[in-house]
Amino acid sequence: MSTSSSLPKLPSGLAVPNTPLIAAALKYSRKHTTATTVNHCLRAAYFAVLLSRKLPAKDSEAVDLELIVYSNIMHDLGWSQDHTFISKDKRFEVDSADLARKYLEDSHYSGDWDKHRVQLMWDAIALHATPSFAQHKESEVTLAHLGVMADFFGPAFPGGAITIEEYKEIVTAFPRLEFRDQFLQIMCGLCAYKPETTYDNFVSDFGVAFGVDGKGKGKEEFEKARRATTFPHTLWHSLLACKQYE
Structure with missing residues (x-):
């Protein structure tokens, strides 16, 4: 180049x-x-x-x-x-x-x-x-x-x-x-370095599929942490919790 x-x-x-x-x-x-x-x-x-x-x-x-x-x-x-x-x-x-x-x-x-x-x-x-x-x-x-x-x-x-x-x-x-390989490593690197910023967007899909190193490391832990931040576990549970005040 x-x-x-x-x-x-x-x-x-x-x-x-x-x-x-x-x-x-x-x-x-x-x-x-x-x-x-x-x-x-x-x-x-x-x-x-x-x-x-x-x-x-x-x-x-x-x-x-x-x-x-x-x-x-x-x-x-x-x-x-x-x-x-x-x-x-x-x-x-x-x-x-x-x-x-x-x-x-x-x-x-x-x-x-x-x-x-x-x-x-x-x-x-x-x-x-x-x-x-x-x-x-x-x-x-x-x-x-x-x-x-x-x-x-x-x-x-x-x-x-x-x-x-x-x-x-x-x-x-x-x-x-070698963009394909580097792209995978960058996406998984973001999942490793700042996972909370990936949970609500496409980057987390790479963490779930390929782990935080692109080779499967930490897949289960990452998916468990991501799932806890999804709307059924946050917004819906929060709405249910608000019932006691209504």
């Missing part, structure tokens, strides 16, 4: 905004995550721009491609292995969104970002792994989410929106670099 801060135009003509902010964000992502994670984020950015050309617009306003690409590049900062960089008590998506917002606020690029634009960016990152929310939000939030999902589904993306040729072009430009 090239370490250049300039993002290429692909042979098909597909390109993403190559602004100074995008170059700086890419450098920041490379500093705090792995080359494998960076390539995943870049593929997501290119897939998002590709899908922005294919999917019907939600409104008449032009889509903010710089916002989408910035969000995609920064969306997995919460995967950092530096535990002084990420939180102990927030979902990785929220860590990523908070870090991306802080970077923007601390940089000299923030002058072009009003409060609404910053909030859209935060939402795009925080909701990128929650389709039941992201798909019903603004176009930028939806497209950032779909770009990430496209990197997992590839040509099997719902509706056939990604062709085999388009998929191969983007993956050739930004190779997977």
Whole structure:
């Protein structure tokens, strides 16, 4: 993978905004995550721009491609292995969104970002792994989410929106670099490092299926702890307990 801060135009003509902010964000992502994670984020950015050309617009306003690409590049900062960089008590998506917002606020690029634009960016990152929310939000939030999902589904993306040729072009430009294995280790690592942040989202499914080390360690203990936090064991029991006061 090239370490250049300039993002290429692909042979098909597909390109993403190559602004100074995008170059700086890419450098920041490379500093705090792995080359494998960076390539995943870049593929997501290119897939998002590709899908922005294919999917019907939600409104008449032009889509903010710089916002989408910035969000995609920064969306997995919460995967950092530096535990002084990420939180102990927030979902990785929220860590990523908070870090991306802080970077923007601390940089000299923030002058072009009003409060609404910053909030859209935060939402795009925080909701990128929650389709039941992201798909019903603004176009930028939806497209950032779909770009990430496209990197997992590839040509099997719902509706056939990604062709085999388009998929191969983007993956050739930004190779997977053993992404599958690293993704599993990151998900299970989050279950080990801050399990309470995973219980109400998809990350905990990896802890249940693969344990906290990706090889089955602690599966039963993790599942028992997660089950105790589910709504039938919390909200419903709490409602029953309130009966004595009614």
